[in-house]
Amino acid sequence: MKLGFLTACLPGRSLExxxxWASQHHFEALEVAAWPDLGNRPFTATHVKAEGFGEEDADRVRRLFDEHDLTLSSLAFYDNNLHPDPDERRGVNDHVMALIDVAALVGCPTVGTFVGRDPGMSVAENLRAAEKLFPRLVDHAGERGVKLVIENCVMEGWHPDGYPGNLAYSPELWEWMFDLGLFLNYDPSHLLWMGIDPVEAVRPYVDKVAHAQAKDIQIFPEKRNRYGWPGIAVGREDPWDVGWWRYRVPGLGQVDWVRVVDVLYEGGFDGVLSVEHEDPVWGGSEARIETGLEVAHRTLRPLIVA
Incomplete structure (x- = not known):
C-alpha cells in the first residue's frame, strides 16, 4: 500500500x-484532479487537462512522476453522470471518456467519478437509467486497460432536501455497481455519518476496491438530535451545510484508521490510500492545507508497511 493525496485541495498550484512538494514531504502517490474548467466550484481543480492531451503531454507527466519517484494513482473527476439536464449529462459522460484515454496514455490505472443522480427521479428509476448509460463508459475503460472507480460519497448537496445525490452510498449499491463492471474508490468517512460501520461494510468487497481515499469526519450528536439525519431544513443557505458533522483530515475525526488500514491489508489491498483534504479547520490558505496534509501523513504513515 502507498500513501498519497488528492491534488484538488491545492487548485492554485501547478502539477509540477x-x-x-509531495515528494519532499514523503508522500508516495498522487490522485490528480482533472476537472474541466467549471468556474469557481469547491474542491475541484484542473491539474491535468483532457482536452488536446497527447503523447507529448503523457511523456511529460510520466517523466515528472518518475523523476520524483511518485505513482500517479488515479485521475479524479467527481461529477454527476446522471445529471437531469441532458446537455450537462452528456458533457460529464464525454469528459469521463476523455479521461480514460488520458489515463491509458500515461499508464494511470484508474479514473474516478460518481454515479450521480437525477433528483427528480426515484432511486430505482435512476438505477435503470445508469444501467443504460454506464456500459459505454465501462467498455471503453476495459478496452484501454483502465478501471472506473466510484467514490461512495453521498453528495447530499445535489439533492434539494439533503438526501443522497450519488447512488453509491451503501454496500447494497456497491454490489449493483460491481455488476456493471465498476470498482470502488473506498472512503470510510461517508459511511460513518450514514450510520454504517466502514470496516465491516468493506470487508466482503476489498477485492473490488481499486483505489481508496482517506478522509476523516467529526460528528456532533447533539446537533443531529436537533436537525435529524438529513440536516438543517429551515434556512439552509448552503446545500452542503448539514449542520451536524464536518470533514476532517485523518487523525482529527472519528474514523478508526487502525481498523480501516487493517481490513484493507487483510483483504489483500495493495493500492493507494489517498488523503482527500476537505477539512475546514486546516483550510483557507495553502500553508494551512499543507499542515493538514502533514497531520494526515503523521497519522497514516505508521500504519502502512514501507
Missing part, C-alpha cells in the same frame, strides 16, 4: 509544484 504539487509533485515536488
Amino acid at each position: 509544484e504539487i509533485v515536488r
